[in-house]
Amino acid sequence: MEKPPLSLNARLIQRTEVSPGLLILQAAPDGWTLPEFRPGQYTVLGLPGSAPRCVAADSEANGDGENGEDGRTTHRDPVKIIRRAYSISSSSVGREYLEFYVMLVRSGELTPRLFALNVGDPLLMGPKITGMFTLDSVPDDQHIVLFATGTGLAPYMSMIRTSLAENRHRRVAVVHGAYHSWDLGYRAELTTLARVCPHLTYVPLISDPDHEPAPWKGQTGFCQDVWKSRAIDADWGFRPSKENTHIFLCGHPGMIQGMLELLTEDGFEPHSRKSPGQIHLEKYW
Numbered sequence: 001m002e003k004p005p006l007s008l009n010a011r012l013i014q015r016t017e018v019s020p021g022l023l024i025l026q027a028a029p030d031g032w033t034l035p036e037f038r039p040g041q042y043t044v045l046g047l048p049g050s051a052p053r054c055v056a057a058d059s060e061a062n063g064d065g066e067n068g069e070d071g072r073t074t075h076r077d078p079v080k081i082i083r084r085a086y087s088i089s090s091s092s093v094g095r096e097y098l099e100f101y102v103m104l105v106r107s108g109e110l111t112p113r114l115f116a117l118n119v120g121d122p123l124l125m126g127p128k129i130t131g132m133f134t135l136d137s138v139p140d141d142q143h144i145v146l147f148a149t150g151t152g153l154a155p156y157m158s159m160i161r162t163s164l165a166e167n168r169h170r171r172v173a174v175v176h177g178a179y180h181s182w183d184l185g186y187r188a189e190l191t192t193l194a195r196v197c198p199h200l201t202y203v204p205l206i207s208d209p210d211h212e213p214a215p216w217k218g219q220t221g222f223c224q225d226v227w228k229s230r231a232i233d234a235d236w237g238f239r240p241s242k243e244n245t246h247i248f249l250c251g252h253p254g255m256i257q258g259m260l261e262l263l264t265e266d267g268f269e270p271h272s273r274k275s276p277g278q279i280h281l282e283k284y285w
């Protein structure tokens with residue numbers, strides 16, 4: 001295998017296409033050891049401007065690009081590494097590789113290049129893992145509701161895979177929203193976990209049920225609708241309140257804003273280091 005530039009310090013070891021615009025990527029460090037991390041944290045992935053973009057992406061025809069040999073437009077600076085943050089979806093227990101759940105932004109700089117990667121290709125994986133969107137500030141006796149849209153599920157997969165599926169003393173609900181059922185990454189794993197772990201509730205949710213290949217029998221609408229419908233209360237047998245539950249929000253800014261409004265009306269308070277509360281959020285953009 002050709003030796004990559006030094007900054008490309010990892011190799012893609014698996015790529016799983018969830019749907020045309022969604023990928024689960026696993027990358028392993030090339031000659032170094034992954035540091036310890038806490039579920040919910042993130043690191044950076046990166047590729048040089050010279051890396052090809054996937055066919056489904058828009059070309060970078062913004063005046064800055066040049067046409068590459070394959071006719072697709074290449075980045076202006078072929079050497080500069082384009083870096084973006086990605087939440088880790090793998091467990092923090094086994095640390096041979098890190099897994100990421102990535103959405104293609106067709107006009108984006110990095111994701112079209114990540115989507116063009118094949119198994120064995122080099123990429124940059126930040127050796128520093130960081131972030132405050134963790135379970136560290138949630139007392140053990142508190143229940144947890146995890147709301148995600150799209151790839152906002154990634155940090156929760158790490159939490160669930162690391163410890164939440166085991167701690168039977170607390171209720172955990174994960175509400176995952178997407179447009180279509182085929183965009184619900186990790187659905188099979190979460191369905192199985194919820195079946196074998198009675199304290200884990202999984203609510204897959206779609207907002208466009210009219211285009212399903214088979215009738216959708218699950219929840220429809222948005223995360224806010226699930227909260228308002230009291231579906232979690234029905235499953236748990238009690239109402240999640242600021243006294244007994246911490247709530248996590250990750251994904252689309254509209255969902256985060258909408259949920260914040262509903263939760264504050266119900267007495268929950270945003271969490272920060274200076275002012276502890278029960279609402280934890282991670283904004284991707």
Ligand SMILES: Cc1cc2nc3c(=O)[nH]c(=O)nc-3n(C[C@H](O)[C@H](O)[C@H](O)COP(=O)(O)OP(=O)(O)OC[C@H]3O[C@@H](n4cnc5c(N)ncnc54)[C@H](O)[C@@H]3O)c2cc1C
Pocket residue numbers: 042084085086087088100101102103104105107108109110111112151152154282283284285
């Ligand atoms: C802490 C943190 C964790 C993140 N974790 C993930 C993750 O697990 N999975 C993941 O897919 N992304 C994640 N992101 C977003 C990621 O860092 C990139 O912003 C995203 O992949 C787009 O990169 P790009 O270079 O292709 O697009 P850019 O060239 O940077 O263009 C980004 C623009 O595209 C738009 N956009 C549309 N959809 C998205 C989207 N889903 N994310 C970001 N921008 C969007 C926004 O307007 C944004 O300004 C995370 C961001 C942060 C800050």
